[in-house]
Amino acid sequence: MFESxxxxxxxxxxxxxxxxxxxxxNMRDGLRLVxxxxxxxxxxxxxxxxxxxxxSEQAVGEKVLKSLRPDQHVLGIVHRELINxxxxxxxxxxxxxxxxxxxxxxxxGSGKTTTCGKLGALIQRRARKPMLVAAxxxxxxAIEQLEVIGxxxxxxxxxERDATDPVAVCHNAVKHAKEIGAExxxxxxxxxxxxxxxxxxxxxxxxxxCNPEQISLVVDAMTGQDAVNSAKAFNEALExxxxxxxxxxxxxxxxxxxxxxxxxxxxxKFIGTGEHLDALEEFHPDRMAGRILGMGDVLSLVEQAHxxxxxxxxxxxxxxxxxxxxxxxDFKKMIGQTKKLGPLNKVMSMxxxxxxxxxxxxxxxxxxxxxxxVGVVDSMTPEERRNPKKTVDQSRRRRIAAGAxxxxxxVNELVKQFEGMADLMRRVSNMxxxxxxxxxxxxxxxxxANPGGLLTKQKVGxxxxxxxxEKANLKKQREKDKRRxxxxxxxxxxxxx
Amino acid sequence: xGLLDKFRQGLKKTTNLLKTDIRDLFKxxxxxxxxxxxxxxxxxxxxxxxxxxxxxxxxxxxxxxYRGRVTQMEDVVATIKAKLKSLLAQPADPIRFAPSGxxxxxxxxxxGSGKTTSIAKLGQMLLGRGKTVVLGAxxxxxxxxxxQLTIWANRLGVxxxxxxxxxxxxxVAHKAVARAxxxxADxxxxxxxxxxxxxxxxMQELTKIHRxxxxxxxDAPHEVILVLDATTGQNGISQxxxxxxxxxxxxxxxxxxDGTAKGGIxxxxxxxxxxxxxxxxxxxxAEDLALxxxxxxxxxxxxDVGSLAKPK
Ligand SMILES: Nc1nc2c(ncn2[C@@H]2O[C@H](COP(=O)(O)OP(=O)(O)OP(=O)(O)O)[C@@H](O)[C@H]2O)c(=O)[nH]1
Ligand SMILES: Nc1nc2c(ncn2[C@@H]2O[C@H](COP(=O)(O)OP(=O)(O)O)[C@@H](O)[C@H]2O)c(=O)[nH]1
Ligand SMILES: [Mg+2]
Ligand SMILES: [Mg+2]
Numbered sequence: 082m083f084e085s086x087x088x089x090x091x092x093x094x095x096x097x098x099x100x101x102x103x104x105x106x107n108m109r110d111g112l113r114l115v116x117x118x119x120x121x122x123x124x125x126x127x128x129x130x131x132x133x134x135x136x137s138e139q140a141v142g143e144k145v146l147k148s149l150r151p152d153q154h155v156l157g158i159v160h161r162e163l164i165n166x167x168x169x170x171x172x173x174x175x176x177x178x179x180x181x182x183x184x185x186x187x188x189x190g191s192g193k194t195t196t197c198g199k200l201g202a203l204i205q206r207r208a209r210k211p212m213l214v215a216a217x218x219x220x221x222x223a224i225e226q227l228e229v230i231g232x233x234x235x236x237x238x239x240x241e242r243d244a245t246d247p248v249a250v251c252h253n254a255v256k257h258a259k260e261i262g263a264e265x266x267x268x269x270x271x272x273x274x275x276x277x278x279x280x281x282x283x284x285x286x287x288x289x290x291c292n293p294e295q296i297s298l299v300v301d302a303m304t305g306q307d308a309v310n311s312a313k314a315f316n317e318a319l320e321x322x323x324x325x326x327x328x329x330x331x332x333x334x335x336x337x338x339x340x341x342x343x344x345x346x347x348x349x350k351f352i353g354t355g356e357h358l359d360a361l362e363e364f365h366p367d368r369m370a371g372r373i374l375g376m377g378d379v380l381s382l383v384e385q386a387h388x389x390x391x392x393x394x395x396x397x398x399x400x401x402x403x404x405x406x407x408x409x410x411d412f413k414k415m416i417g418q419t420k421k422l423g424p425l426n427k428v429m430s431m432x433x434x435x436x437x438x439x440x441x442x443x444x445x446x447x448x449x450x451x452x453x454x455v456g457v458v459d460s461m462t463p464e465e466r467r468n469p470k471k472t473v474d475q476s477r478r479r480r481i482a483a484g485a486x487x488x489x490x491x492v493n494e495l496v497k498q499f500e501g502m503a504d505l506m507r508r509v510s511n512m513x514x515x516x517x518x519x520x521x522x523x524x525x526x527x528x529x530a531n532p533g534g535l536l537t538k539q540k541v542g543x544x545x546x547x548x549x550x551e552k553a554n555l556k557k558q559r560e561k562d563k564r565r566x567x568x569x570x571x572x573x574x575x576x577x578x
Numbered sequence: 579x580g581l582l583d584k585f586r587q588g589l590k591k592t593t594n595l596l597k598t599d600i601r602d603l604f605k606x607x608x609x610x611x612x613x614x615x616x617x618x619x620x621x622x623x624x625x626x627x628x629x630x631x632x633x634x635x636x637x638x639x640x641x642x643x644y645r646g647r648v649t650q651m652e653d654v655v656a657t658i659k660a661k662l663k664s665l666l667a668q669p670a671d672p673i674r675f676a677p678s679g680x681x682x683x684x685x686x687x688x689x690g691s692g693k694t695t696s697i698a699k700l701g702q703m704l705l706g707r708g709k710t711v712v713l714g715a716x717x718x719x720x721x722x723x724x725x726q727l728t729i730w731a732n733r734l735g736v737x738x739x740x741x742x743x744x745x746x747x748x749x750v751a752h753k754a755v756a757r758a759x760x761x762x763a764d765x766x767x768x769x770x771x772x773x774x775x776x777x778x779x780x781m782q783e784l785t786k787i788h789r790x791x792x793x794x795x796x797d798a799p800h801e802v803i804l805v806l807d808a809t810t811g812q813n814g815i816s817q818x819x820x821x822x823x824x825x826x827x828x829x830x831x832x833x834x835x836d837g838t839a840k841g842g843i844x845x846x847x848x849x850x851x852x853x854x855x856x857x858x859x860x861x862x863x864a865e866d867l868a869l870x871x872x873x874x875x876x877x878x879x880x881x882d883v884g885s886l887a888k889p890k
Contacts, residue, residue: 117630123811126624189834189862190690190807194721219862222725229721274837301690305627305811307839328689331774333813356689356720 108155112137115159122334125309128166128343136162166339167366171323171348174200174265175294176209180258182266182291186284186319187299188311189272192327192353194223196299197269198230199353199361204265205236212263214254215240216247216287217271227269234358237261247271248286255291268293275314288319295322297350300341302329308337309344316345327353330360338364409466409499413458453487457495460484469496609651611644626842627811628665632849636661663872665845668854670871671829673700673801680712680758681765682791682798684751685831686784686821687805689772692833692859694723696805697767698730699859699867700831705734709764714754715740716747716787717771727769734864737761747771747783748790755794768799775820788825802827804853806844808835814843818851832870833859 112133119129139158174183183200185193194217201211213231215238217223224240231238239254251268258266270287273280288296298315300308315321324341329352338349349364458466460481465472473481473496475489482489609615616637623633639661640654675681683700685693694717701711713731715738717723724740731738739757741750751768758766770787773780791798804827806814821827832841835858844855855870 120624120630121812123627123813126621130621188809188837190692192690220726221729222722225722225725226720233721274834276838301807301809303688303807303811303813303817304809305814305839305843306625307627307809307837308811310838311809328774331688331776331813332816333811337811 108137108140111155112140115155119336119339122336123303123305123308123340124336125306125340125343127309128340131343132162132166132339163339164366167342167349169348170364170366172350172363174204174350175322176204176265177294180255180264180266181295182255182268182293184268184270184287184291184293184296185299185325186270186296186315187272188274188301189220191272191299191301192325193217193272193299194226194230194269195356195358196325196327196351196353196361197227197267198234198236198358199351200267201231201236202234202358203361204267205234209264210262211236211265211267212254212258212261213238214251214266214268216251216254216268218244218247218250219271219273223269223271230358237263248283248290251287252290266291275311275318281314281318285318297321297323297325298341298345298347299325299327300337302326302333302335302337302352303331304337306340308340312341313344316347321345321347323347323350325349325351325353326364330354409458409461409469410463413455413466453485453491454495456485457481457487457492470500608648609654610648611640611646611654616641616645623842626840626845627814628842629812629815629846632665632842632845635665662845666848666872668848668872670869671854671856672869673704673856674828675764676795676797676800679795680755680763681800682755682758682795683765683767683801683803684770684788684791684799684825685767685803685805686770686825686827687772688774688807688817691772691805691807691810692831693717693772693805694726694730694769695862696803696831696833696857696859696867697727697769698734698864700767700857701730701734701736702864703867704765705736710761711736712754712758712761712763712766713738714751714766714768716750716754717769718743718745718747718750719771723769723771730864737763748787751787752790752794755791755798759795775817775824781820781824784821785824799825801829803829803831803856805831805833805859806847808832808841808859809837809839810843812843812846815846815850818847818853822851822853827853829854829856831855831857831859831867836860836866 115136116129116133119132120126124132136155136159139162140155174181185197185200187193197213201213204211213227213236215224215227217227224242228238228240239250239257241250241253244250247270254268255266258264268287268291270284271280273284275281296319298312298321300312304311312321312324324338324345324347326335326338326341326349329335342349349366351361352364354360354362460483461469461473465477465481473492478489478492482492485492619640620633620637623636624630626633636658640657643657644654673681673683685697685700687693697713701713704711711734713727713736715724715727717727718741724743728738728740737757739750739754741747741753747770751770754768755766757763768787768791770784771780773784775781788799788802802825804818804821806817810817818827818830830844830847830853832844832855835841841858847853848855855872857867858870860866860868
C-alpha cells in the first residue's frame, strides 16, 4: 500500500540528493516534485497547499545538519509533517462496559457492510459479544449480504425484512441486543451521497435515537479530490469519531487519508486490506508517512541511526539480513538497539521488511516480553544462539531457564518463535521491497487468525496504563461526548417526534 | 418521462463533470493572467481529478496564450474548452451490437464501483429498445451478490442465470450465454465480482471468463465495460490499464456522477489508456443512466459560466 506515493516522493527527492548545500532554487525544484507526488497520490489540492507552505518554511528556514544529507533533511521535515497531519493515533473503539453502539456510514460502495463484519470479528476476538444490524434497506440484497457475513462469523444479525424505516430498525435492534445479551451493536447503514439532505437527516435521526459511542466514516482508499467534500459533509452532519479506510490492499496511493484527516480532524482508526473478514489492521501514521516518503523501512532507520546507534553494526546486520543469516544474537542486538530508539512498535515498523511486524504485536506488552527474551538469549552459549533448534535439549533448556529466571517452557517458546522469525528473515531477505510487504501482510493476516502465534501472547483487555497521547485522546473523546449530548439536548427541544 | 427528457436530465448531471467554478477566479471586469492566476486555475482543474498532466497541459496553454495580459473570461473559457475537447476527443460511443446472434456484454471493475447496478441500468435501457436480455450472475464470490442481481432481474422482468456460491464464474458466464443462445436473446450481460487490478490471480480469473465467452461465440464479449466510480482519483488510470490488459475493455461507465465528484479522471484515462466513456450513472435507480456525449458535455460545462461572464 502507499507504494506508488512512496516511489513518487522517492524519485522527487532524489533530484536534490547529492547536493552538499541546498540553494533556494534546487529546494524549490525538489518541493515542486513533492507537491506533484502528493497530488498524484490524490491528496486534496487545498491540503497539499497548506502542507507545502509548512514544509517550505521549514526547509528553507532550518539549518542543514552536518551529519545529514540535504535530501534526508527535507525528507525528515516532510515525514514529520505527514505524521503530524495523519496523527495522533487512536485505535480504541471506546467501548463501554455494558452495551455500546458503533455506527458506520459513508458513500455507496465504500465498504461499510464488509467493514461491519470485520469489526464484528475484531470485537469477537477481544471476547466481547457483537451483533450486526442490517440498517441498509436501500441496496438490493443488502440484508442478505450482512446475513451471509454474520453466518460466516457466527455472529447474530438483526434484520427486519419488510421494514422501511432504518431509524426504527436501529432503535429496535438496540432493544433486541439487550435481550440477547449482545454487548456491541454495529449498525450497517445504507450508502448515501453527502449532498442527499433527506438521507443525511436520516443518519442524524439514527444518531439521535441510538446515541452511538462511535460513528465511523468508511472511505475508499481510491477516492480522489472529492474526499474532502464528502468527509466534511458527513462530519458536519454527524460529528464523526473516526475514519476507516478500505481497499488499501491495492495500489491506491491513499492520499485521501491525508485529506479526510485534515477536514474531519478525527483519527483514522483502521485500514481494510482485503475482502476477507480478517483483513482489518490498525492505522499507523508514522509507518504510513514513512512509506509515503520511500524512506519507509530502511531510510528512516538510517536517518535515526545517524543520531542514535552504531552505523557499522547496522550495516553489518543489514548485510547479514540480506544474506538470510539471522541468529539469536542478531535478534538480541536488534532489540538492544531498538530500545535506544523508542517504542518497540515504532521501531519494528522501521526494520527492513518488518513493517507489519508491529501489527502482529498488537496490544501486547512487548517491552516486557522483549526484556525476558533478552534474558533468555543472554543465558545461552554462542552455539546455542546460532542454532537453538538443534542444540537446546531438555537439560540445556532447564539451565537456560534458571539463568534467565523464566520457566523452561518459555525458553521453548522463544526458540519456536525465533525459528519462525529466522524463516521469515530468510524469505524476506531474498525479496524486493514490494514482495516483502506482501509477505508481511500475509504473515500479519496469519497471526491475526492465530493471535499469540508469533513472538508472544496477546493480552486481552487488562487495565493497561495509558500513554499521554492516549490520555489526551480520552480527554478529547469526553469533550466530544459532551458536545454530542448538548446537541442531542438541543434536538430534543425543537424536534417533533 | 420520455427518453429525450431522460437524456437532458442526464446531460444536466454531466455538467458536473469537470465543472470547476472557473468564474470564481475572475474578480471584476478583466483579469491579469499572472502566475498566481495560473496557480489558481491549476488548482481548480486538479480538483476535478483530471490529474497533474492534463491540468498542467491546460494551464500551459493558457499561459502561452495569455500570460501577462489582462483578459476577459470568455476568451480564457473558450481556450480551456477547446483544450478539454481535444484532450477528451471521443465520439459518443453507445453499445455496439453483434451483427447477428446475442450481443455479449461483460462488466468488470474494482470492488464497489457500481457494476451490478450499472448492469440493471443497461438492462433497462435495452429493454426500452425492445431487446430481450439475459443476465449472468458470475459474481459468485461476494456475499449475496447473486441475490442482488436476482432482485434486479425480477424488477426488470428479465431472465437470470446463476450458479452456486464460490462456483467457477467462467462456467456461470458460459451458462448464461448458452441460455441467451438457446432462447434467442438479443443481449447477455455478465456481472463479475469486484476485484482490485493488482490481484493477479483474480485478474487471470477475469481473463479466463473473457476467453470462455470468446470460444462460445466468436468476437464475444462484444463489449467489455469497465465500471468506474466517479469519485475515483488517480488510481483510475491503473484500473483502466490493468483491466484493459486483462480483458480488452471497450469503454467506461462512469457511475455515481450524481454526487459532487467531477469525474475528471476520465480525461487522464482517455489520454493515457485511450478508453472512451460510454455512459454515465446518475443515481441508484435502473433508469439513472445516460449516454455520454463529449461535445455537448464540454459545451454544457461552461454554459452558465459563459453567461455569468458578462460584465454586470
Ligand atoms: N448515487 C449513486 N449510487 C450508485 C450509482 N451506481 C451504483 N450506486 C450504488 O453504489 C453501491 C455499489 O453498487 P454495486 O452495483 O453493488 O457495485 P458493484 O461494483 O457491483 O459492487 P461489488 O460487486 O461489491 O464489487 C450500491 O449502493 C449502489 O446503489 C450511481 O450512479 N449513483
Ligand atoms: N479489496 C478490498 N475490497 C473491499 C474492502 N472492503 C470492502 N471491499 C469490497 O468492496 C465492495 C463493496 O463493499 P460493501 O461492504 O458492500 O460496501 P458498502 O456498499 O459500503 O456496504 C465489496 O465487493 C467488498 O467485498 C477492502 O478493504 N479491500
Ligand atoms: Mg452495504
Ligand atoms: Mg456487484
